[in-house]
Amino acid sequence: MANRPIREDRLWADIEELATFTEPDRPWTRRAFSPLYVEGRELVKARMEAAGLAVRIDAGGNLIGRREGAKAALGALVVGSHTDTVPGGGRFDGIVGVAAGLEIARVLEERAIALDHAFEVYDCLAEEVSPYGLSCVGSRAVAGLLDEMMLARVDDEGETLRDGITRMGGDADGRASARRDDVACYLELHIEQGPVLESERLDVGIVTAIAGITRVMVEVEGRADHAGTTPMHLRADALVVAAEIVLAIRRLAEERTRTGRGHFVATVGEARVLPNAANVVPQFVSLLVDIRAEKRSDCDQFLVDLTGEVEGLASRCQGVAGRVQPVSDNAPAPSDPALLADLRRAADEIGLSRRDMASGAGHDMAWFSRIAPAAMVFVPCLAGRSHCAEEWSDKGQIARGADLLFETLLIADKRLSAKQGI
Numbered sequence: 044m045a046n047r048p049i050r051e052d053r054l055w056a057d058i059e060e061l062a063t064f065t066e067p068d069r070p071w072t073r074r075a076f077s078p079l080y081v082e083g084r085e086l087v088k089a090r091m092e093a094a095g096l097a098v099r100i101d102a103g104g105n106l107i108g109r110r111e112g113a114k115a116a117l118g119a120l121v122v123g124s125h126t127d128t129v130p131g132g133g134r135f136d137g138i139v140g141v142a143a144g145l146e147i148a149r150v151l152e153e154r155a156i157a158l159d160h161a162f163e164v165y166d167c168l169a170e171e172v173s174p175y176g177l178s179c180v181g182s183r184a185v186a187g188l189l190d191e192m193m194l195a196r197v198d199d200e201g202e203t204l205r206d207g208i209t210r211m212g213g214d215a216d217g218r219a220s221a222r223r224d225d226v227a228c229y230l231e232l233h234i235e236q237g238p239v240l241e242s243e244r245l246d247v248g249i250v251t252a253i254a255g256i257t258r259v260m261v262e263v264e265g266r267a268d269h270a271g272t273t274p275m276h277l278r279a280d281a282l283v284v285a286a287e288i289v290l291a292i293r294r295l296a297e298e299r300t301r302t303g304r305g306h307f308v309a310t311v312g313e314a315r316v317l318p319n320a321a322n323v324v325p326q327f328v329s330l331l332v333d334i335r336a337e338k339r340s341d342c343d344q345f346l347v348d349l350t351g352e353v354e355g356l357a358s359r360c361q362g363v364a365g366r367v368q369p370v371s372d373n374a375p376a377p378s379d380p381a382l383l384a385d386l387r388r389a390a391d392e393i394g395l396s397r398r399d400m401a402s403g404a405g406h407d408m409a410w411f412s413r414i415a416p417a418a419m420v421f422v423p424c425l426a427g428r429s430h431c432a433e434e435w436s437d438k439g440q441i442a443r444g445a446d447l448l449f450e451t452l453l454i455a456d457k458r459l460s461a462k463q464g465i
C-alpha cells in the first residue's frame with residue numbers, strides 16, 4: 044500500500060483512539076445514547092473538523108461532516124457507517140466505515156482534490172439494537188422511515204426514543220429535514236462479520252445485496268398427557284413433530300442454498316415448549332424461524348416448501364396440527380448495479396482480490412439504498428468473529444478497503460457528473 048493515498052497508520056490511530064471510549068469492565072462497549080457514545084462522537088467530530096469538513100448533527104441524530112463539491116447543483120457522495128457497539132462488542136463493526144470516511148476526507152483535503160459532488164461522512168445514530176429496541180435509528184430517518192410508533196418506544200428508565208434523539212442533538216419532530224433526496228451515491232465499508240473472505244484469502248467482498256430478513260412462527264399443537272402412563276403409540280407429542288420440522292428446515296435451507304439464486308440461510312434460534320415439564324407429554328411448541336435471502340423468490344419458495352412440510356409432518360401424527368404464521372418481513376436491499384461496476388473496476392485497477400457476496404447481516408446501507416444508489420464493501424475479519432471482544436481486522440486489510448472506497452468515489456464522481464450533464 045506504499046504508494047496509495049490512504050495512510051493505514053492514520054486510519055488505524057482513529058480506530059484505536061475510538062476504542063478507548065469503552066465501559067472499562069466490558070470491552071469494547073459503547074452503546075448508542077450513552078455518555079461514552081457522546082464522548083466518542085466528540086472525537087469523531089474533532090477529526091471531521093481537522094479534515095476540513097463542516098460538521099452538523101441532523102434531526103435524526105446523525106453526525107455529518109461535509110466537504111462542498113465543485114458543482115453545487117450535484118448531490119453528495121456519502122460514506123457512512125456507525126460508531127455504536129453491541130454490549131461486549133468489538134472495535135471494528137461500524138467503526139472502520141466511519142474511520143474510512145475520515146481518512147478519505149483527509150486525503151481529499153491534503154491532495155486538494157476537487158470532486159464535482161459534495162462529499163459527506165455519516166456517523167449514523169444507533170445502528171445496533173438500541174436501548175429502545177430499535178436499530179438503524181439514524182439511517183431510518185435519512186430514508187424518511189422513522190415513525191411515531193418507533194419514537195414512542197421507551198428504554199428501561201422510561202425515556203422515549205423521541206427524547207433520546209433530542210439528547211443526541213437531534214430533533215425527532217423535525218425529522219423530515221433529515222430525509223435526503225440529494226444523495227448521489229452511498230458507500231459503506233464494513234468488516235465481513237463472517238469467515239468467507241478470510242478462508243478464501245481475498246482482500247475485499249463487493250456486497251451485491253443485503254439479505255432480506257423474514258421471520259415466521261411455526262406452531263405445533265398436540266395434546267398434554269401423563270408422561271409415565273401414556274403408551275408411545277397413543278401420544279400426540281408436539282415436540283417430537285417440532286423436532287422433525289427443525290430437521291426439515293435445515294434440509295430445505297440446504298436445498299435452497301444449492302438450487303437458489305443467491306445467499307440463503309434459515310435458522311430456528313428460538314423455541315418454546317408448553318407446558319415444558321419433565322412428566323408431561325409436550326402439548327404445544329412454537330419455533331421462531333429466521334430466514335435470510337438475497338433473492339425474494341428464494342424466500343417465497345422456501346415458505347411454500349416449509350408450509351407443505353409442516354402440514355405433512357403434523358398429519359403423520361394423529362392429534363397433532365401444525366401451522367406457519369407470519370411475524371415480520373424485511374425485503375432484501377440490492378446494491379446499485381452501476382455502483383457495483385465502479386467498485387469492481389476500482390478493485391481491479393488497484394489490484395485487490397475480490398469476490399461478490401451478499402450480506403446476511405443488516406446495515407445502514409439498507410436504509411440509504413431506499414433513497415440513493417448504494418453499495419458496500421466488506422473486508423476480512425479474524426475467524427469471522429464479530430459482536431464480541433475478539434473481533435479483529437488487520438490495519439492493512441482495513442486500509443485496502445478504504446482505498447477501494449476512495450478510488451470508487453473518484454470513478455463515481457465522474458460517472459454521475461457526466462450522467463447529469465452538469
Ligand SMILES: [Zn+2]
Pocket residue numbers: 125136137170233406
Ligand atoms: Zn455494523
